[in-house]
Amino acid sequence: MPPHPLDGGEARDRRARVAIGAVFLTNGALFANLLPRLPEIKTDLGLSNAMLGGAVASFSAGALIAGPTAAALIRRFDSARVSLATTVVLALFIVIAASAPAPLILGVALFLAGAADAITDVAQNVNALRLQRQYGRSIINSLHAVWAVGAVTGGLMAAAAIAAHVPRAIHLGGSAVLFCAVAAAAYPFLLHGPDHDDHPARRDGAAPAGAAVYLTLLALVGIAIAGATVEDAGSSWATLYLRDSLGAPGPVAALGYVALVGCMCVGRLIGDRLVDRFGERAVARAGGVVTAAGMAAALAFPSVPGSIAGFAAAGLGVATAVPAAMRAADELPGLRAGTGLTILTWLMRVGFLGAPLVVGVVADAASLRVGLLSVVVAGVSLIALSGVLAGRRR
Numbered sequence: 008m009p010p011h012p013l014d015g016g017e018a019r020d021r022r023a024r025v026a027i028g029a030v031f032l033t034n035g036a037l038f039a040n041l042l043p044r045l046p047e048i049k050t051d052l053g054l055s056n057a058m059l060g061g062a063v064a065s066f067s068a069g070a071l072i073a074g075p076t077a078a079a080l081i082r083r084f085d086s087a088r089v090s091l092a093t094t095v096v097l098a099l100f101i102v103i104a105a106s107a108p109a110p111l112i113l114g115v116a117l118f119l120a121g122a123a124d125a126i127t128d129v130a131q132n133v134n135a136l137r138l139q140r141q142y143g144r145s146i147i148n149s150l151h152a153v154w155a156v157g158a159v160t161g162g163l164m165a166a167a168a169i170a171a172h173v174p175r176a177i178h179l180g181g182s183a184v185l186f187c188a189v190a191a192a193a194y195p196f197l198l199h200g201p202d203h204d205d206h207p208a209r210r211d212g213a214a215p216a217g218a219a220v221y222l223t224l225l226a227l228v229g230i231a232i233a234g235a236t237v238e239d240a241g242s243s244w245a246t247l248y249l250r251d252s253l254g255a256p257g258p259v260a261a262l263g264y265v266a267l268v269g270c271m272c273v274g275r276l277i278g279d280r281l282v283d284r285f286g287e288r289a290v291a292r293a294g295g296v297v298t299a300a301g302m303a304a305a306l307a308f309p310s311v312p313g314s315i316a317g318f319a320a321a322g323l324g325v326a327t328a329v330p331a332a333m334r335a336a337d338e339l340p341g342l343r344a345g346t347g348l349t350i351l352t353w354l355m356r357v358g359f360l361g362a363p364l365v366v367g368v369v370a371d372a373a374s375l376r377v378g379l380l381s382v383v384v385a386g387v388s389l390i391a392l393s394g395v396l397a398g399r400r401r
Contacts, residue, residue, distance in 0.1 A: 023138050024146060026196035028153045030090055030131045033186040033193075035157025036164070037094070038066075038124065040182040041101050043165035044175055052110055065114045067360050069121030074353035077129035078345035086137070087197035090130035094190045097123040098183035105179040125356065129349050133202050136337050136348075141198075145287075147330040148278030155272040202344065220341050226395040227332040228351055230291070232358030233385040233392070234328035237298060237321045239362040240382045241267030245318050248375050255311045266315050267322035274326025286399035287331040292390050298324030299386025306376055306383070321382050328389055329355070331396050 049059045080089050097120050104116035132147075139146050161182070168178035245263030249255040274294075281290045301320025305313045336347035362381065370378035 020138065020141055022196040023198055024142075024150075026193035027131065027135050027138060027198075028150055029189050029193040030094070030134070030197070031150050031154040032157035032160070033094060033190045034097075034124070034127055034131060035154040035159075036161035037098055037101055037182065037186055038120070039158040039161025040165045040179060041105060043162060043169060044105060044178070047169075047175065048105070048107070048113065052107070052113065054110060058110060062110065062114045062117055064360075065118040066121035066124070067356060069118035069123075070125035070356050071353065071360075073122030074125040074129070074356060075349060077126045077352075078343065078349040080126060081130055081133055081202060081345045082343070085199055086130040086133040086202050087194060087199050090127055090134065090197070091190055091194045093123040093127040093130065095187050096120075097127060098187050102176070102179045102183050105175040125352070129345065129352050132333050132348060132352070133337065133345055134198055136334055137198050137202050139334070145279040145282040145334075147334055148275040148282065148327050151330050152272050152275035152278075155268060155275070159268075217341065220339050223395050224336060224339060224342075224347055224350060226392045227336045227347075228354045229388055229392045230332040230396070231329050231351055231355040232362075233295075233388045234325045234332070235355050235358040236362045236385040237267070237325045237382055238271070239359060240366070240379060241318055241322060243363045244366060244370075244375060244379060248379060249311060249314055252375050253309060253311050253314060259311060262315050263318045266319035269322070270319040271322035271326045274323045275330070278327040278330070282327060282331070284399070287327070287335070287396040288393050288398050290327050291331055291393035291396055294324035294327060295386045295389030295391075295393065296324070297321075297386075298389065299383050302379070302382040302386065306379060309376065317382075321386070324386060325389065335396055 045059065045063070048054070054062070077089070084092075100116045100120035100123065104113055104120060107113035107116055135147055135150050164182060165178070241264045245267060246260045249263045250257060250260035278290065298321045301324065302317045305317025305320075332351060333348055336351040337345070339347040366375075366378040366381050369381075
């Protein structure tokens with residue numbers, strides 16, 4: 008099926024929204040299918056904890072190295088083509104990683120999977136933000152919620168495969184075929200052609216970016232890293248804090264992460280309406296207050312229910328932060344098409360790498376309870392930096 012022309016029709020935009028949602032779902036599901044099977048890979052390859060950690064870190068290393076190339080690739084081939092191609096590459100190397108016969112092959116496969124994932128991340132957001140400009144209202148938050156649904160779906164698929172004793176190669180191979188088929192089916196309905204012909208920077212002229220633009224970009228990176236810090240607190244530390252510091256049993260301890268991710272997903276599902284009504288700036292500031300106050304109260308008066316509620320508040324508070332920062336970075340004037348979004352997503356991944364290290368060092372030096380003050384700091388940072396986001400549309 009040939010790509011649809013850019014006719015701006017409502018039906019076409021609805022098809023494009025479903026299609027880009029399918030791409031976000033696919034991106035969330037592919038890697039999530041692998042994560043629950045890492046303990047098996049560790050055992051089969053005889054890896055130490057450090058060796059497994061190094062292999063997993065190679066995914067982030069690949070993303071950091073390849074991420075800056077995304078803008079140039081998108082300008083050359085358009086975001087729709089890039090997202091499809093890199094999705095296939097991501098799926099392929101996840102299958103190779105799952106079947107790796109040696110630690111070196113595992114590390115190389117995860118490195119290349121991370122590289123593909125970083126480029127897919129930028130490409131799908133470029134396509135989504137282009138569609139958002141055609142809609143004339145916010146849709147990016149709901150698409151990020153769909154990504155979270157994809158991640159949960161992938162995790163559940165992996166859990167079912169493990170319970171049914173499905174071999175990794177068959178499980179991950181089937182997952183790759185399924186989600187590559189979803190991405191391929193969505194491809195004709197994505198927005199094709201140049202991605203920034205309707206970009207505000209094009210209408211505002213081609214004046215080069217000045218110091219104010221780069222300072223704004225730096226503040227947007229800070230917002231994105233604040234969101235990344237909170238997400239990492241849930242994935243890396245919530246279960247450990249509830250279990251080891253507060254004595255919660257295993258199944259209850261897992262609820263900290265579930266509460267954070269679940270409330271983040273809910274916040275993104277309702278976030279577009281809030282942003283359209285109140286503006287990105289007001290929503291982000293209110294979210295920063297919820298994040299900082301909720302987690303500060305949970306840490307000041309530690310209990311299992313209170314801490315689960317604190318993680319839930321943090322997830323809800325930062326729900327719209329990263330999508331808003333991406334939208335603003337993509338529309339900064341004076342930068343080449345896609346450059347602002349590429350820089351932001353690249354540096355946000357630095358935040359994902361650095362946040363667990365900082366919390367871990369503080370936890371070793373004092374306690375994990377003190378280390379989780381990073382979530383409070385992230386909320387305060389969101390309040391302080393949200394002035395660079397857009398206000399309410401008049």
